[in-house]
Amino acid sequence: MLDSLFYFLACFSVIFAVGAVTSRNAVNAAMCFLLCLVGVSGIFALLEAYLLAVLLVLVYAGAVVALFLFIIMLLDMKRVSSWHFKGVSGLATVIGAGLLISGVVGIATRGKLESLPLADVPASGASLKAYGEALFTTYLLPLQVVGFLLLIAMLGVIVLSKKFTAEEVQ
């Protein structure tokens, strides 16, 4: 039952990822990306990372995609250029396609990563208490650094998007 849900969500997210990458209209691309994120978040929930599933929807679907949509509307893009195949980028795409497809096929057919059935492995990402304990003991310094990074990003965005007058530049 849950397995078929997993496969359904996997197909769902792959289909909408293709839609996000190929669609002509930027708003459609952002919406397809949103649905792809919902699928991935469902897979997170199936892998028993409930906090991350909620955070993915909140941060990505709630903030990032909304920001994308704001920018698309702000820039007022009527149409977006479609695919290009020429020159160096065409060659790079062909080489990259070959490498990636051989890698995917190799993983799919000859993957020998042994994994225990999930019933035998403790779901350590399922409890919020474990997250709190890890974040405030082992990962305390990265947590502080990330907080500082968010502050710097906020200041950077303000500086980037402010229009400076001639006197302020001096």
Place this chain on the structure above:
Amino acid sequence: MITVGLNTCILLSVVLFAIGFFGVLLRKNTLVIYISLELMLVAAMLLLVAFSRYNGTLDGNIFVFFILTVAAAEVAVGLAIIVALFRQRVTIEVDQLNALKN
């Protein structure tokens, strides 16, 4: 409890990453390239969560937590740069942004 193997999760993650990779290489609009980049980031997160779950450890999940935070900051700064670029050049097609050429 799902009985899907680790290989299936890896395959899904690689497929999502490949789709994002093609988007970055083949599209010419900066915003769509950016969406494809985010797709690659999500694929990497999925891989971390899957490995973390199948090994019974928490560290992969914590890394995903940090990646989410950094991605949010990165998107904010990147989109501000795109808006600043659009103000200067009135286009965000990467073909036409060739001021450094020659």
